[in-house]
Structures are given as C-alpha cells and as structure tokens.
Amino acid sequence: MKFFYDRFFPIIKTENRNYKHKAVIGIGGNQGDVRKRFKNLYVYFRRSSLVSISETSPILKNPPFGYLDQNDFYNAIMVIRTSLSSKRFLKFLLYIEKIFGRKRSFKNAPRKLDLDIIFFDKIKTKTRSLILPHPYWRERESVVLPLLSLKRKI
Template sequence: MYRKRKINERLDSFYSLRFPFHALAKSKHRYETVVGIGGNVGDVRRRFERLFVVLQKDKRVSLVKTSLILKNPPFGYKNQDDFFNSILVLKTSMQPKVFLCYLLRLEKKFGRRRSFANAPRTLDLDIIFFDNRKINTKDLIVPHPFYAQRESVVIPLAGVGI
C-alpha cells in the first residue's frame, strides 16, 4: 500500500513500509555508498520492493536507508512513461569497480535491457556517491556527474539527509 502526495503539477511522492526506511542495526561493512534507483517499465514500485528484499538478504551489502519514491517526467528521450526514482544508502566492503559490477548484475536480474541512451528501463542503478571518494574512469565517475541537476536525485537525497 502506498500513500501518495502531490509535490507540484509534475511530481508526486509515494510512501510505503520500505520507502522511506532507516535501519536500526549497525553494519560491519567498511564503505557507505549512495545509489540512485529508477525505472519506468512495468510495475516499478513493486520492483523496488523486491529489490529491497534482495538487498536485505545479501550479505555483501547492508541496507542503511531508503528515501521516498518520486514519480517524475523523463528527461533526454521524452517519448516514454514517467519514471519512479528513489535513493538507497548501502554499506559494503566491495571496492567501487566490484560494486559497480554487482549493480549491473542486479539490473540484469531485474530485466534491464540497454538499447539506447535514456531509453525506457525496468531498473536503473547509479552510484551517486561512494564513501567520499572521487573516481573518474572510463566505466565509473563518482560523484555522479549530473546528480545535482536532477530532481529525481536531489529530492530523494534530501529525504535521507545527504
């Protein structure tokens, strides 16, 4: 069950038992990472709930916090359905490149197909921050270069206190 709140004429927020969430237990993992999640194909909110369960069962990560879910219009390629977006704060002991591969495998597990830039997708997982590190490689840029320009990141980020 979701509670819906209209933010403005373009944006809606949704709340459930798991979004937002704040863990009480401390994590043994070394690094804190902030991951943006999004999607606009199929039942995205239900997919977020399933992702939450998968992450809670995985010993390689600890789920620390989640934000509200934001429904917002697409950018870039605009001829598609609105997106649902949220933020996950995770702890992990994986190094950044290994963690990126982990997220890419999760996307694939949840049906992600890459066809073109900004295409519709079942699940998108982006590393926004990784433990105060600055990374600039061909495969990974951290902090995410456009996070501050996207409502789909900034509004949920505010909800997790980052």
C-alpha cells in the same frame, strides 16, 4: 512530481558498521510495475551478504528527461553499506540490473530498473567505467529531491 510512501520507502535502519564503505545509489525505472520491483530490490538487498541497507527515501514519480516519448519514472535513493570496492560494487549493481530484466538500447531509454552510484564514501574518481560522485546528480530532481528527504546526513 509526487512522492509515494510504502513499507520499504522510506525506511531508516541502524547502520551496520561491519561493512567498510557507504554507498548512495539512485534507483529508477519506468517499465512495468516499478514500485513492486523496488520492493523486490529491497528484499534482494536485505537477503544479500554483500550489502546492508541503512536508509531509503520515499519514491518520487517524475517526468522523463532526455528521451521524452516514454512513461514517467519512479526514482528513489538507497543508502547502502558494503565491503565491496567501488568497482566491484558497480559490477554487482550491473548484475542486479540484468537479473531484474534491464535491457540497454539507447541513452535515456525506457527501462525496468536503473541503478546508479551517486556517492561512494567521499571518493572522487573518473575512469572509463565509473565516475564518482555521479557527474549529473546535482542536475537531476530525480536524485536531489529524494536525497533531501533522507534523515541522515550523507
């Protein structure tokens, strides 16, 4: 495992309190130029009126889990402010995955971009489409290590 640092990862910005909610998202991918895709994602979020970036972690390169016959993953954490509800925020992230070329084939499959909500405020919920906090975040070094690198308390 190795951390990578660049212009957008890590970064810390003044939190925009005009947005009601704080979301912590895990970002990942292992197909194509993932680090460039992360930069493009950062720019996409920065240009969106639906979200404001508060902080990002360094990018962690780590081995896959589950399905092992694939490239290593790159993972990072982004802290986002938004006024979208948790359900609408999930739909927004799924839309972004799609426009960035995500194809869902099987569990733990290789992917261009994966966006997971780790925390959304302090909400605890379990529905068919969304479980908060993310049920496996404590078990994944790809989440825990970038989380530990954040400067602000979550």
